[in-house]
Amino acid sequence: MIISIASGKGGTGKTTVAANLAASLNQPVTVLDCDVEEPNLHLFLHPDIQSREKVIAPVPEIDLDRCTFCKKCMDICRFNAIAVTANTVVTFPELCHSCGGCTVICPENAVTEKERILGTVETGTVPLPDMNFGQGLLDIGQVMVPPVIRQVKSHRAPDQGITLIDAPPGTSCPVIAAMKDTDFVILVTEPTPFGLNDLKLAVETVRLLNIPHGLIINRAGMGDDAVYAYAKDKNLPVLMEIPYDKAIAQAYSKGDLIISQQEDYKEKFQTLYKKICLLADSEKCAP
């Protein structure tokens, strides 16, 4: 069972839900932080990182001795990552999408590929029973987020296990890369006009991907009722509410889990998982 936790925007409590749900399950779980631009989950779960791997993307390297400046590579590149002048070729690796087009098209075999580092994937364990951890970190100045996310996701739990994915915010390529091929999406929102606006976009995104989904309303009581009305209108199950509570906000500010401050939340998160099992494909649920 792979559950991704998403929201139209950051700051709604995605990471809080991911961390607390992971720590409440009485089953082996793998938690993956796919918010690779700003991974925060480690601040709550304190993983012991045991291995690091680089995320590598191929970018072209031009052999100027072979190059005849025919410009074919420049023409095939849709991302303006190659500029050919009368006697030289300049590449812009940060624009390159690593499609390999320039390499296949070059008639002189003057284009080879070298490796560019996009970021790092770290994996390890959390000092709680049976929890594996993984996160991606985009290098500063890099823009190719989806490959880093895909590499984090390659560390999901084996077959029967539960994987929780903390997705990045938004509705574009990074969040699609995170949610794709998962069994259930939890959408976390806040009952405010901003929360509602972002939730609508998030719902459109999951519906496009056709993944079963449900809602968690965080900071319940802080704003208005429009989110509830929308949920009802769109047939969105509200799986859980987390009240607007200064104690919870303070726990969060220190990097503490809600369940370590308020015991009864452990059961609430377990109930959440049971509800998810009913909504997702039942075969995916570990007994």
Added chain:
Amino acid sequence: MKELVILSGKGGTGKTSLTAAFAGLKSSLMLCDADVDAADLHLIMAPDVQETHDFVGGNEAVIDPDRCTGCGTCLELCRFDAIDENQGEYTVDVLNCEGCGVCVDMCPESAIDFPRKTCGQWFVSHTRFGPMVHARLGIAEENSGRLVALVREQAKKRARDAHIDLILTDGPPGIGCPVIASIGQASAILIVAEPTVSGIHDMKRVGELAAHFKIPAMVCINKFDLNLDQTRAIETIAREKNILVAGKIPFDPAFTKAMIQIQTLLEYDDTCPAAKAVRNIWETVMTHPAMKLERLM
């Protein structure tokens, strides 16, 4: 002309509410919402849309089954797993297609079309604080960086034409392509940080990004009284990294209440403690050397 980009590393720190509150503090400015992925500024600004334009972002490969002979070249060359084969029938999975066009160029039968596609829309509007340029990226679309760049370009061009000397840009979250597109050539950035362990982590990452691109950075701490230890930690880090602390805003439910009333914080209650803090921050930001406005003729 100056441009202040308000960033946060992550959404939900009050970036948009702060941008909105600032808008009322200067008589003539241009607003720009560069958070095209989940734009929220319009919810407070209630813009009266004057112009709507399509954003034609990229192209998408489409295989014509009549011309396709099933040779499999596209499947072999595509590095994004975007070509599906089902009993000799080849199709493109649009969610995986990066629009690189390699299959289009290399197909021996020229069986793949490459139509341009509309990835979103951008708007020019009137608001009660001045003109505003904003956009909406279509769901699951790429190229948010390009749309951000376009929105900022238009804001600049129109500000110049209207002799407006300040652009206030609500930036996107993260540190990836949209953020990089939002800070190039900005006069300065203001990071809105929350005093939480994750807030500090996020602020460091955007701070590093700003340093990487050599853009002067300032920080303000929202809800600073939520955790005073973390607030002090932010101040220390800012000092070490040469980031000016422009001020601290106390936790104040007025922000949410204002949002629900479709008002800026200062319209809702300009005497509340948060409103005072916002005014002070604005003063500090606008007197930063990177932001000092040249006299208009």
